[in-house]
Amino acid sequence: MVEAELKAVVREPEHVLEQLEQYTAGRPEVYQDTYYDDPEGRLGREDRELRVRTVHGQDDTRSVLTYKGARIDESGSKPEHETRVDDPEAVHALLLGLGYRPTIAFEKRCRNYEFEAAGRKMLATLVRVPELDGTFIELETIVPEDELKDALRDVRQVLDGLGIEERDFTTELYTDAVAARR
Amino acid sequence: MPTALVPIALPDWVWQKPEVREALRARSMGAVFRIVQQHGHSQGRIATACGMAQGRVNEIINGRREVSQLDVFERIAEGLAMPDEARHLVGLASNRDRRRGGQAFDLAAFPEIVRVYSSQADAASEIQRQARAAVQLDVLAVRGLGLIGLNDSLLRGSVARTGERVRLRVLLLHPDSPALAQRAGEIGESPESLANGVKLSEARLKELSAVCDIEAYRYRLLPTWRIIRCDSTMYVSAFDANWEGHESATYKVMETPHGPLYRGFRRMFEAMLDEGERTV
Numbered sequence: 001m002v003e004a005e006l007k008a009v010v011r012e013p014e015h016v017l018e019q020l021e022q023y024t025a026g027r028p029e030v031y032q033d034t035y036y037d038d039p040e041g042r043l044g045r046e047d048r049e050l051r052v053r054t055v056h057g058q059d060d061t062r063s064v065l066t067y068k069g070a071r072i073d074e075s076g077s078k079p080e081h082e083t084r085v086d087d088p089e090a091v092h093a094l095l096l097g098l099g100y101r102p103t104i105a106f107e108k109r110c111r112n113y114e115f116e117a118a119g120r121k122m123l124a125t126l127v128r129v130p131e132l133d134g135t136f137i138e139l140e141t142i143v144p145e146d147e148l149k150d151a152l153r154d155v156r157q158v159l160d161g162l163g164i165e166e167r168d169f170t171t172e173l174y175t176d177a178v179a180a181r182r
Numbered sequence: 183m184p185t186a187l188v189p190i191a192l193p194d195w196v197w198q199k200p201e202v203r204e205a206l207r208a209r210s211m212g213a214v215f216r217i218v219q220q221h222g223h224s225q226g227r228i229a230t231a232c233g234m235a236q237g238r239v240n241e242i243i244n245g246r247r248e249v250s251q252l253d254v255f256e257r258i259a260e261g262l263a264m265p266d267e268a269r270h271l272v273g274l275a276s277n278r279d280r281r282r283g284g285q286a287f288d289l290a291a292f293p294e295i296v297r298v299y300s301s302q303a304d305a306a307s308e309i310q311r312q313a314r315a316a317v318q319l320d321v322l323a324v325r326g327l328g329l330i331g332l333n334d335s336l337l338r339g340s341v342a343r344t345g346e347r348v349r350l351r352v353l354l355l356h357p358d359s360p361a362l363a364q365r366a367g368e369i370g371e372s373p374e375s376l377a378n379g380v381k382l383s384e385a386r387l388k389e390l391s392a393v394c395d396i397e398a399y400r401y402r403l404l405p406t407w408r409i410i411r412c413d414s415t416m417y418v419s420a421f422d423a424n425w426e427g428h429e430s431a432t433y434k435v436m437e438t439p440h441g442p443l444y445r446g447f448r449r450m451f452e453a454m455l456d457e458g459e460r461t462v
Contacts, residue, residue, distance in 0.1 A: 009233070017291055028293055030436050056296045056415075056436060089315055109292035109438065127251055128292055130439045132188065133263075167233045177188045 003080050004151035005140035006159060008168040010126070013135040019162045020124055023115035030056040031108040034092070035175055036100040047071055049078075049175075050100065052088050063088040072145070075152050076171040079145070101120065106131065106178045118154035124162075128176055131181045136163060189263035190223050190231045197268045206271035211249040211258055212242045218262060219243070229435060230260030285440040294441030297434040302328075302419060305432045307337055309410055309417055313340035316412035320451055321352045324405045324421065325376065328428055330390075331383030337410070342393035349395045352387060352462075353454055354380050356400040365405050368423040387462045399458030409447055416447055 010016050020026060036050045037043045043050055047070035054063045062084060069079040085091050092102075111126040120141045126137040139159055145149040156166070196202060196217065205213035215228055225243065234257070241247035248254060259269050266276035299305040313319060319337065323329050330337045331351060341348045355362050357377035367375040380400075387398045408427035408434040410417040414437040419430035438446045 013287055013291070017287075026291070028296070029292070030292075030296055054433070058297055061297075061311070109288075111291050126290060126291060172188075180188050 001080075001142050002077055002148055003140050003143045004075070004077050004143050004148050004155055005138060006075055006152065006155050007136060007138045007170055008159060008164045009170060010135040010137050010164065011168065012163065013126070014139060016135075016162050016164065017111070017126060019112075020113045020126070023117070023124075024113050026111040026126070027058065027114055029058075029112060030109050031110055031137060032056070032105070033108065034102050034105040036095050037103045038099055041103075044103070047078075050095070052085070052091055052095075054088055063091070065091055071171075073152075074171070075146065077148060078154070094140055104175050106174070108174065117158045120151065122152055122155070122158060124158075127174075129178060130177050132174070136170075137162070188231075189261050190218060190227065191263050192218065192221055194265060196221065197265055202268075203271060206268055209249070209255070209272055212245050213242045213264070215239060215260070228261070232258045250256075254316040255318045275459050288438070288440055292438065294435050294438045294443055295433045299417075299432040299434070300431050301430070302336075302417075304432070305417055308434075309412070311341055312412040313337050313410075313413055316340075316415075317346070317349065318411070318413055319348055319350045320409065320411040321350070322407060322409040322451055322454070323353070324408075324427065325379035326352060326354050326383045326387075327379055329410065331379075331386045333431065338390075341390060341396075347357060347393075347395050350397070351455065352396070352398040353401050353451070353458060354383060354398065354461075355405055356402045356459065357381055359400075359402040361402055361404045365421070369426060384461050391462065396462055397460065399454075399455055399460050401454045401458045403454065407447065407450070407452060411448070411451070414444075416444060416448035418443075418447060 017026070032054045036052070036054050047066040049066070051066045051068075052063060053066060054061065063086075064082050065085050066080065066082040067177060071078055107130060109128045109130070113124040115122055115124070120143070122141050124139045127138060129136075139155050141151050141155060157169070160166075202214070202217055205217065215225075218227070218228055221451055225239045228234075229239045232239070232372075234254075238247065242249060246434075249258065255274060259272060259274050262317045264272070269276055277282055302309075319341065321337065324352045325331065327335065329335055332338065332349075341350055355365065361375055361378070363373045366373040369376075380460050384398055387396060405421040405427075408419045408421060408430065416435040417428055417432050418435055419432040421427050421430070435441070435444050435447070
């Protein structure tokens, strides 16, 4: 499975939020992300990601361990493997023991919307990263790899309906943007 | 055309140069782009920052095309992170919050109260988990026996670590203060009993200096807020008449750039610490 995902800068956050709230009520969550790499930076060089994320939500606090492979097309979509972990501290120790080191850690403040559109389950996330100016939107749907093209077309269409223009799409990673700011 | 998450950042003095101000006033984006190029930014980088095609940037630079639409000026101003004064010269409003929706939008869409618990007991395991990973712990309590004073208190097991020493700061109610007598009355206890509870807690806090960097202080203010801070996350509840702190609903408040609650509680804690009487 692959994440068909597009990310864009939001020029009119109030308007986009209003549109999204018509799909469903937004769920505010804080993500605390720590990215890891080996001392040679091999994962980053190969466009791969290893991340521990703790999600502070309204109903629970949960952590997930995620590995993302290199981008498979120009949209930035990446094969993704993710599993929930009970004890992020233990995972941290485990990764250190395997030779990985934390490379960057930052917070994302998110408002999540899960809904169905174009016959697909979509997850839209409005994102603020305190160190970056601006509000961003990510829209994703998980699909088998051979459906990626169609799924991206649908994702683009939903974004268009929200008033997001194609020229505001971005493939830049938050990790790179935050690192550039520090 | 993919746009950039990070605008081009020029030093402030660049925007103050007479030729730059002149270009802005004339709304000549070609001249502005040429100046940006002189500061080491390629046409491609300008295009990405401003969400334009590189060919379009090239046309503007070479005078084959003029910018006339307001939304394009806005895009360029954002992409080049123009300070307000530069925006004014182009004729744009200084509202640089527009793109991010402003403080009120941020706090409504991404609230600093992340979660609500109906009592401290409901929050206990979460608080312990946060406390175990925190470098800095702050506690504002009355006598603190439930939070830190006793062996089975909520936070006691979280402060001794292998490898690093936690910084722990605790504010407890002054045993000889009028506020303590008032609080004792509110919860149907004798002032002597409550004061002894505070002193017991202080004695047990001293023991923690072997395992962490502890500071404990006495305050004289009427107990109102009960706060546990684990780095940038706070758990906040309240004291009231006939209402014990641990019975209060608890808010989980996380630090945000504009959040007044986190900032206010943090500031209040520091002020109480400054005025407090250090005991440990």
